[in-house]
């Protein structure tokens with residue numbers, strides 16, 4: 001088979017992402033198959049081209065639009081976006097960005113790609129608004145700025161240059177904000193005991209739990225995610241049981257657990273840096289549905305908790321609905337819950353819990369709340 005260049009691998013991945021594949025999944029599988037012969041440096045370059053072009057799609061299309069007259073085939077559009085990303089965001093010298101992109105383009109379109117990228121290379125973009133410049137849908141831009149003001153704007157900009165999560169001492173790659181959640185879970189229950197991680201896949205938080213939790217239980221609703229979870233816990237946290245169940249009606253007895261972690265499904269708006277395509281398919285309408293699931297999961301966690309047990313709620317988003325409103329609504333409907341203060345100094349106070357915004361430490365945005373059942 002003919003060896004593909006970095007840019008050819010990137011163009012193929014971009015076409016699949018445009019068709020609906022998840023960027024992180026497709027990148028991993030492309031690098032494992034078509035990118036097999038690439039050096040480590042080239043693999044890093046493919047990653048930057050694919051993630052960056054996907055993330056900055058709105059800004060790129062704004063720059064390209066004036067030079068396009070007809071609808072483009074997917075491979076040509078992907079090549080043009082990738083070349084434009086290099087020219088306007090990566091500062092690649094024009095001859096390299098243009099020539100190498102043309103070399104990665106199908107013969108029938110080399111003339112077009114060459115002509116358009118040459119024009120793009122002499123453009124000084126003018127942006128109609130910041131949502132276009134920083135490449136977010138208007139609703140996400142407005143939501144962050146209306147909720148957090150200048151901090152919201154800084155958060156969005158920070159998510160365009162996301163953290164490279166580092167390996168933990170055991171080799172599992174995990175962002176720091178997720179580790180801070182587990183620090184709070186561990187610190188609130190130094191004596192350990194029984195714990196259920198109610199929404200556990202892919203297993204990052206379960207496998208980070210402190211040694212005081214002898215046999216954690218990792219619960220997950222989705223069967224195929226639970227199968228991957230099983231592989232992860234066997235490798236990083238042997239002795240963990242995996243249960244497949246809907247956490248809103250989970251198979252654990254009333255009042256039986258020392259601790260429950262609800263790391264709930266959420267809009268993920270604090271993790272847009274790590275998931276480059278997410279901003280283009282998350283919908284505002286989904287937030288209300290997520291809020292009801294989050295509340296149902298917390299109610300179920302409360303049912304399973306023994307008096308004196310600790311309930312931790314975390315989400316990698318920073319919307320008011322999924323943080324303040326869920327936690328305050330839940331606290332108000334369970335008077336026997338005592339709010340616990342978070343210990344880590346990285347948390348900004350948020351209602352009775354805490355939040356880390358993406359630009360605070362260059363991590364995912366994360367919010368957390370903790371209660372003790374009286």
Ligand SMILES: C[S@@+](CC[C@H](N)C(=O)[O-])C[C@H]1O[C@@H](n2cnc3c(N)ncnc32)[C@H](O)[C@@H]1O
Nearest residue numbers: 199200201202203204205221222246247263265
């Ligand atoms: C934010 S992710 C959890 C991340 C995980 N705690 C970690 O740190 O690796 C949320 C997970 O909850 C699962 N989930 C969604 N709805 C659920 C439900 N009703 N019951 C249990 N799990 C659910 C999703 O499939 C997803 O795997």
